[in-house]
Amino acid sequence: MKLYKSSLFSFNIYTLFLVFIMLPLTVLSQEYGLSFKGQDFLLDERTSLDITSNKPLIVKDELELTFDLKVELIKRKGNFGYIFRAINEDNKNIDLLLSNTSTKKLIIVVGDTETIIPINDSTFSNKKWSTIHIKFSLSKNELVFSIAGSKPIKKSAVFKSKESYKIFFGANNYKEFSTSDVPSGISIRDVKLTQGTKLIAHYPLNQCGGNEAIDIINNNNATVKNADWLLCYHKSWEENLISEVDGVQLLTFDKNLGEFYILNKTTLTKYNPKEKSFKTYPFDKDTLEISLDHRILFDHKQKKLYCYLADKNQISEFDFETKRWDNYSLFKKQPLKQIYQHHNGLFSPKDNSIYILGGYGQFTYQNQVKKVDLSSKTWENIPHDNKVFKPRYLSGATIYKDSIYVLGGYGSESGKQLVNPKSYFDFLRYDIESKTFKKQYEVTKISEEMIFGSSIVIDSTNKNYYGLISDKSRSNGYLKLAQGNLSSPEFKIVADSLPYKFTDTQSFVDLFFDENAKKLYVYTSFLNSNNQTDFGIYSLNYPHIPVIEATQSNSKSTTSFWALIIIGLFISAMIGLLIIKYFKKKQIETSEEKIIPQEHKKEEPLVELDYPIVFFGGFQMFDKKGNDLTGKFTPLIKELFLVLWLYTHKNNKGISSQKLKDLLWYDKSDKSAQNNRAVNITKLKTILKQLGDFSISKKTGYWIIENNSDVLVNDYSQLNKNLLKSKPTKEDIIRTISITKNGAFLNNLDYTWLDSFKQNITDLIVNNFMNFALKLDIEEDLDFAIDLADCIFNFDTTNEIAVFLKCKVYYIKGNHSLANDTFNKFLKEYNILYGQEFEHNFNEFISLDINNLHL
Numbered sequence: 001m002k003l004y005k006s007s008l009f010s011f012n013i014y015t016l017f018l019v020f021i022m023l024p025l026t027v028l029s030q031e032y033g034l035s036f037k038g039q040d041f042l043l044d045e046r047t048s049l050d051i052t053s054n055k056p057l058i059v060k061d062e063l064e065l066t067f068d069l070k071v072e073l074i075k076r077k078g079n080f081g082y083i084f085r086a087i088n089e090d091n092k093n094i095d096l097l098l099s100n101t102s103t104k105k106l107i108i109v110v111g112d113t114e115t116i117i118p119i120n121d122s123t124f125s126n127k128k129w130s131t132i133h134i135k136f137s138l139s140k141n142e143l144v145f146s147i148a149g150s151k152p153i154k155k156s157a158v159f160k161s162k163e164s165y166k167i168f169f170g171a172n173n174y175k176e177f178s179t180s181d182v183p184s185g186i187s188i189r190d191v192k193l194t195q196g197t198k199l200i201a202h203y204p205l206n207q208c209g210g211n212e213a214i215d216i217i218n219n220n221n222a223t224v225k226n227a228d229w230l231l232c233y234h235k236s237w238e239e240n241l242i243s244e245v246d247g248v249q250l251l252t253f254d255k256n257l258g259e260f261y262i263l264n265k266t267t268l269t270k271y272n273p274k275e276k277s278f279k280t281y282p283f284d285k286d287t288l289e290i291s292l293d294h295r296i297l298f299d300h301k302q303k304k305l306y307c308y309l310a311d312k313n314q315i316s317e318f319d320f321e322t323k324r325w326d327n328y329s330l331f332k333k334q335p336l337k338q339i340y341q342h343h344n345g346l347f348s349p350k351d352n353s354i355y356i357l358g359g360y361g362q363f364t365y366q367n368q369v370k371k372v373d374l375s376s377k378t379w380e381n382i383p384h385d386n387k388v389f390k391p392r393y394l395s396g397a398t399i400y401k402d403s404i405y406v407l408g409g410y411g412s413e414s415g416k417q418l419v420n421p422k423s424y425f426d427f428l429r430y431d432i433e434s435k436t437f438k439k440q441y442e443v444t445k446i447s448e449e450m451i452f453g454s455s456i457v458i459d460s461t462n463k464n465y466y467g468l469i470s471d472k473s474r475s476n477g478y479l480k481l482a483q484g485n486l487s488s489p490e491f492k493i494v495a496d497s498l499p500y501k502f503t504d505t506q507s508f509v510d511l512f513f514d515e516n517a518k519k520l521y522v523y524t525s526f527l528n529s530n531n532q533t534d535f536g537i538y539s540l541n542y543p544h545i546p547v548i549e550a551t552q553s554n555s556k557s558t559t560s561f562w563a564l565i566i567i568g569l570f571i572s573a574m575i576g577l578l579i580i581k582y583f584k585k586k587q588i589e590t591s592e593e594k595i596i597p598q599e600h601k602k603e604e605p606l607v608e609l610d611y612p613i614v615f616f617g618g619f620q621m622f623d624k625k626g627n628d629l630t631g632k633f634t635p636l637i638k639e640l641f642l643v644l645w646l647y648t649h650k651n652n653k654g655i656s657s658q659k660l661k662d663l664l665w666y667d668k669s670d671k672s673a674q675n676n677r678a679v680n681i682t683k684l685k686t687i688l689k690q691l692g693d694f695s696i697s698k699k700t701g702y703w704i705i706e707n708n709s710d711v712l713v714n715d716y717s718q719l720n721k722n723l724l725k726s727k728p729t730k731e732d733i734i735r736t737i738s739i740t741k742n743g744a745f746l747n748n749l750d751y752t753w754l755d756s757f758k759q760n761i762t763d764l765i766v767n768n769f770m771n772f773a774l775k776l777d778i779e780e781d782l783d784f785a786i787d788l789a790d791c792i793f794n795f796d797t798t799n800e801i802a803v804f805l806k807c808k809v810y811y812i813k814g815n816h817s818l819a820n821d822t823f824n825k826f827l828k829e830y831n832i833l834y835g836q837e838f839e840h841n842f843n844e845f846i847s848l849d850i851n852n853l854h855l
Contacts, residue, residue, distance in 0.1 A: 031518075031541065032206035033068070033189030034213070035228040036170050037669060038081055038182040045226055045670045046182040049169040049213060051191060051203060053223035056089070056164040063136040064194040065167070071098065071124035072185030081183035085172060086136075089164040094143065094157075096134070098183040108145055110157050115145075123147065129189070138163060171225070187230060208232040209666075226670075233541040236496050237522065238667055240273045241537040242636065249533040250296045250307070251510070251523050258514040260523075260537065261305055263296050265289070268305075268318065273539060274517060281323045288331035292505055292527065293338055299374065301349045307331075308372065310340035310356050313379040315372055340366060341505045344397035344454060346404060348432065355404060357430075358392050358411075360505070363418065365391035365411035369430070384430075388437035391415035392424055396452035396467040396511075400460075404430040407467055407484075408443070408452050423450050423472065427484070443484055443491035449473045457513035457520070463487060468511050468522060470500050476618065476748040477502055479509060479522065481544065495544045497750070499635035501526045501534075518542045528631050536635075612691055613645075613714035617742030619749060623690040632687050639751060640664060640680050641687075644696065644705045646757050649717065654702030663753050715739040716761075733772050733788070740765060740791045762795045770801050774851055782809050798829050804850055811846055819846070 036047040057063075069083070079100035086094040095109040106117040124130055133152075135144040138159040146152040166174055169191075170182045191213075193201040203213045203222055208231040213222040250263040260271040265288045268281040296307045308315040309330055316327035325331065340359030343366070347354055356370040367389050369382040392411030397404060406428040412421045427440045446469060453468030463486040468479045478497035484490065501507060503526065512521040520542050525535040614620040619638065621629040633641065643663055647655035657677070665673035681696055688694040693708040718739060728736075745761045746754060769792050778785050785805045792802035803826045810819035823842045830838045840848070 031234070032204070032229075032231040033070070033187045034169075034205045034224065035187040035230055036182055036184070037226050037228055038170075038184035038186070039079065040184045041226075041669055042671060043180045046171045046180050047227060048171040048182075048225045049188075049191075049222055050167075050172065050224075051169070051193075051201070051213070051215075051222040052166045054220055056166055057193070059136055059138060059163040059165060060161070060195070061138055062196055063138075065134045065136075065192070066194070067132055067191040068129040068189045069124070069132050070127075070129050070187045071119075071183075079183045079185065081181040082168075082170065082179055083183070083186065083188075084167065084169045085177060085179070087166045087168075087174060087177050091175070091177075093177060094134075094136075096132070096145075098186065100183070106147075108143075108153070108155060110143055110155050113155075115153065115155060117145075117147075117153065119147075136163070189230075205229075206231055208235050230541075232667060234544055235540075236667060237498050237538040237540050239536065240521075240539050241271065242535075242634070244532050244534045244634075246532055248290045248292055248294070248527060249525060249535055250290065250294060251525070251535075252296045252298045252305070253510075253512040253521070254298050254300055254303075255512065255514065256300045256516075258517050258519070260521075261296065261298055263288075263290065263307065264533075268323075271537075273519075273521070273537065281318075281320065283323065289333045290331065291336060292341055292508075293336050294330075295343075295345045297345055297347050297354055299347055299349075299352075301352070304374075306354065306374065308345075308354065309336070310343060310345075310359065310370060311337045313370075315354075315374075315377055315379075338362065339364060342393040342454070342508075344395055344406065346397060346399050348399050348404075350402055350432070355399070355432075357389070357397060357404070357406060358395055358409065360393035360411075360417075363416070365393060365415045365417065365421070367391040367411075367415065369435075382435055384435060384437055388439055389428060389430070390424065394451040394472070395424075396454065396456040398456045398458055398465070399432075400458045402432050404432065405456065405458070405465070405486075406430065407456050407465075408450060410449070410451050410472055423448065425450065427489070440486070441489040443489050446480075446482065446491065446493065447471050453479070453509040453511050453522070455511045457511055458486070459513075466494075466511065466513075466520065468509055469493075470502055470509070472502070474748065475502055478750060479524070481511075481520070481540070483544075495540060498522060498524070498538060499639075500524060501635070513542070520544070530631075534634060611715050611718070613716075614742075615714060615716045615746050616739050616744065617747065619746055621687075621691065624692060629687060629690060634683075636664070637680055637684050637687070638749075641684055641705075642746070642749070642751075642754070644684075644703055645714075646716075646754075648704040648706075650757075654698075654700065654704035656702055657698075660703060716745070728768055728772070730772075733769065734784075736765065736768070737787050737791045740794055741787070744794050766792060766795050766799070770799070773801050773805060778805065778808055778850075779812060782812065785809050798826060798833055801850065804845070804848070807842075807846055808850075 034047070034049060037045055038047070051057075065084075065086075079098065081098060083096045083098055083106075085096075092111055093109065095107075097107040097109065099105050099107055104119050106119055108115040108117065130148040132148075133144070133146045135142075136159070137144065138161060141157055141159050143155040143157045144152050145155065168174065169188060171180050172178060189205045191201075191203040191205065192199060199217060201215050201220060202217050203215055205213055207214060208229050210229075211224050211227065213224050215221055245264050247265045252261050253259070254261065258272070258274060260273070262269045262271060266283065268283070270279040270281075271277075293311050294307055294309055296305065298305050305318040305320075306315055307318070307325070307330060312330075312334070314327065314330045316325045316330040318325055339361035340356065341361050343359030344357045345354060346357075352374045354372040354374065356368075356372070358368075359366040367386060369384055369389075371380045371382055372378070373380070389406065390411060390413050392409030395409030396407040399405075408426065409424045410421065411424065412419050414420075425442045425445050427443055428437050429440055430437050449472040450469050451472045453470075456465050456467040458465045465484050465486065467482055467484070469482050470479050471477050477500055479500040480493045480497045481495040482491055483494045484492075500509065506527045508523075508525045510523045512523070513519075514521065518541060520540045522538045522540075523535070524538075525533050527533050612622045612624075619630065619642070621633070623629055643655060643660065647653075647659075657674075660677065661668075661670070661673040665676050668676065685696055688696070688705075695706045695708060697704060697706055718735065745758050769788055773785070773788055773792075776785060776788075786809050789802040789805035789809075792799050796802065803822065806822045807819045810816070810822065820842060823845065827838050
């Protein structure tokens with residue numbers, strides 16, 4: 001079974017791979033290019049691009065170098081450095097420098113002479129790309145320079161009829177021309193070289209990741225060091241602010257200025273993510289009593305901040321001058337009904353009102369629509385047709401063109417939690433004027449228990465909308481950005497995921513759009529058992545890059561592209577079918593020896609083993625007294641611990657600082673990553689002290705976690721000890737079953753780097769269990785066979801040997817209905833996975849020799 005499944009998996013991956021490498025990414029509206037790490041960074045962290053790293057560029061008669069340049073001038077006083085240098089075989093240089101010291105200027109240097117070109121904020125800005133043209137005219141002994149179609153500047157130069165050049169952007173270490181003077185705040189893209197009328201090289205720089213810049217003309221790739229790819233900011237969420245605060249915290253967003261307002265019991269804080277700045281408004285009274293039932297909203301039209309309680313029909317406005325709320329009764333300790341948690345609260349500029357929809361509490365889902373008139377501070381319950389907007393919470397909602405749009409949610413038709421609760425996938429529109437709901441359509445179902453962040457955002461230019469989805473059944477799951485369109489039910493995931501701890505009303509997530517900065521923001525919060533709010537703010541440049549498209553683009557002709565696609569798919573399909581046909585004929589190779597079954601009494605329990613660190617069935621950690629430490633791990637600290645632990649045990653070597661940065665802080669500068677690493681390792685050490693005698697060290701140059709005792713403290717190490725033998729005994733298998741019966745390895749986590757660890761441990765377990773099963777006398781060990789099969793199913797739900805064991809045991813015991821049910825369930829999953837019927841019926845299958853099953 002295993003080889004056959006692997007072949008099908010390999011076929012699928014092979015097919016996708018062929019499509020993937022041939023499918024060009026056409027970057028339309030996403031900003032792309034190479035941003036340079038300059039004076040803000042250490043010398044060896046600064047960016048360089050060498051487009052002649054393979055060989056010098058030979059120039060005959062005429063060469064034109066063009067590239068798009070973006071420069072941030074306003075906040076870069078004292079900025080200086082090389083944009084590019086061209087150096088010929090006679091060590092004569094042609095340079096373009098930026099200087100933003102006493103005056104703003106570009107400097108062209110030819111040999112020992114320089115030309116000053118004054119520039120201003122209209123020429124360059126952090127939002128505007130300007131095309132630079134530099135023409136080497138060898139026959140005229142002339143260098144011609146121009147910016148974005150401006151009047152050309154001509155410089156005399158002495159050229160030979162044929163020149164050989166090295167060309168660098170930013171830093172370089174070439175001979176005596178080596179320099180680390182790189183200006184900060186510059187970006188380039190679409191570097192092109194034209195010889196006469198022929199384009200001989202084009203480096204779009206429209207990629208995310210890698211130390212090579214792709215030449216899409218002749219594949220003469222350039223070398224990049226310390227790259228900061230702009231396109232990555234459209235693919236991966238960037239951490240803006242991660243912290244924790246005592247008590248409940250509330251947050252809202254001013255979409256005009258792109259600023260957050262964060263409220264806790266002692267302070268109101270305004271946070272500007274672009275400037276990384278904070279402004280606090282401490283309260284002059286006692287601390288506020290804020291609960292999960294409170295909500296804050298910002299009126300971006302009149303620049304007012306409100307806090308309200310839907311339970312009590314109470315609202316309060318904050319005065320930024322006096323730093324006071326106009327209704328402090330809202331913040332007094334009082335009994336609350338708690339029936340509107342996770343409702344949707346929306347500000348409507350048209351009628352200067354707040355609309356409140358849905359909610360949950362006291363085992364009841366709500367479908368009320370409340371309106372708060374902000375002019376009079378009056379509340380109103382608006383009647384509507386209950387048949388369309390059914391009781392729910394955990395919906396996404398927004399106001400767009402005088403209508404409220406509501407996406408999905410979780411609830412029941414009766415409103416009672418005990419009567420058939422489920423996820424909704426409807427997309428509704430509420431007309432504010434007519435006060436009626438209309439169902440637009442049902443969106444594509446991504447998961448059975450799909451729930452949404454509190455807000456969705458709509459792009460008015462193309463009518464696309466975006467929402468955050470997660471799975472209600474997963475407490476340690478992920479948020480994913482999904483995209484739909486107002487006119488279409490198609491709904492798809494379009495960006496990388498974010499870790500999300502969901503514990504119902506204790507968790508909250510919201511989505512915001514800064515149209516001016518072209519950024520999407522996510523806010524997540526979780527009120528932990530210590531009454532502290534762990535929260536994070538993340539950003540993603542807009543438009544996003546669809547998940548499958550986060551690679552280098554390559555613009556080839558449409559005709560040849562589709563021809564290659566068709567040919568590639570046909571070839572890969574033929575290869576895949578041959579592979580499958582071959583492996584379906586393969587049988588398990590086993591030795592002739594049989595294990596003499598040991599006595600396994602029916603009432604004998606499996607060995608119970610308790611560990612302070614648990615990996616199987618989901619990550620958990622306990623201190624010496626058995627107290628659960630899992631909640632003390634933020635998503636980042638948890639991932640840091642797992643990286644250090646697993647790499648320590650992978651090869652007894654550990655992980656390098658660079659590899660750690662690549663995994664956890666790939667989007668940060670080396671200095672920023674180093675600071676983040678130091679802070680989070682300190683936090684991790686604090687947690688590990690509660691566990692026992694552990695330390696984190698870098699004695700060998702690699703980061704490792706050291707267990708300074710002789711005790712095995714985790715199930716992962718115990719399992720390796722059991723199975724990494726030439727012939728594991730039955731007791732080893734029993735101990736392993738005791739560990740794996742809780743579930744698969746770290747099944748609640750989904751990091752890309754973790755996949756290889758999961759696959760290796762799965763292969764180790766399944767292969768050992770299957771080999772043991774092949775030598776087992778089933779009739780002598782009925783209950784053990786069931787235990788063995790169940791644990792195989794934790795890792796491989798369509799494993800034929802596991803199905804055979806369960807069916808055979810049930811059949812021997814006379815439980816024929818259970819045997820049939822097990823087999824029928826397997827048939828359905830087999831058909832879904834492989835798209836074909838299983839080759840045996842029940843009677844044929846149960847009569848087979850276990851050694852004749854497919855691996």
